[in-house]
Amino acid sequence: MIRDLIMKNRSYRRFDNSVKIENSQIEKWIELARFSASGRNMQPLKYVICTDENVTRKIFPFLGWAGYLKSWRGPAENEQPVAYVAVLLDKSLAENYYCDDGIALQSILLGAVEDGFGGCIIGSVNKGKVAKVLQLPENLDILYVIALGKPSETVVLEDAETGKIEYWRDENEVHHVPKRPLSELIFKSI
């Protein structure tokens, strides 16, 4: 059931860093993005897969983690992602990528979750620095970085009350994510 998979696909920010992922496995998740819809079928997104520890270590400091958790500076060393996928726009193909980014990101993460992994879409990226680490050419712009690994945290959804949507962690380190009720999301049903 897609519902179960989507429910399991939480934004995980802490991982069991001892469980590695093969580049070939991540390729299969990117293939899911390849098979997904693209505006005007232009397919201007490109990807870098990175599992090399020497490189993941260099990328990590350039990522922002969980903006609402002010006192948390990101995952400890043994909780850090074992892999990254940089999602890039190839400007030599198109400037406008419509909603291709979200479609691709969702496909990739659903693939990862089905295989027992998980991740987090990171938009707070020092793009210039990461581009330098990855030695990207001029035509490739970083849109997002997906952090990937074997999740080692519990994330639960709850109903947002009166518009309070900031996620939070309780005393047991459980991560709570308030979601606006469906009745708020559906403006009209005719």
Added chain:
Amino acid sequence: MIRDLIMKNRSYRRFDNSVKIENSQIEKWIELARFSASGRNMQPLKYVICTDENVTRKIFPFLGWAGYLKSWRGPAENEQPVAYVAVLLDKSLAENYYCDDGIALQSILLGAVEDGFGGCIIGSVNKGKVAKVLQLPENLDILYVIALGKPSETVVLEDAETGKIEYWRDENEVHHVPKRPLSELIFKSI
């Protein structure tokens, strides 16, 4: 398997107009978007579900269909979508919706496909006219319209050769969608 579902989730533009969809069923697909990731967990997207024939008939002329098929003016009356979901940005919540749109669209469509339906994300929308039909307030901007129904066409994927990515229809009305090879999409794997 998510791969099977993603493969089945093609952009369908012709439907069996005799097969209707209940609003309550579409609500369940939107619930999948509700459970999906949102940038800063802001959840600024709203939705209008529309299955009322009087209204779908008014929306149809304001949608653009398959830009690459120059001689095709869109689905014939008995092939038209039976439902629309308008995906809206609630500007009173946020101006920036990151990649929430694609994530939500993908979740909704995967739900539809699992239930035996399908659809097409339409970006070519006369937004002012559709907003008027749906009587939307100022704070709600239309981002996309999803056309939904029971698909009545065959869509096949093929490998794009030398960058030719325009979809096309053969003499049997089969819709072909060339996808760039994975080797082109993965810029680097390290």
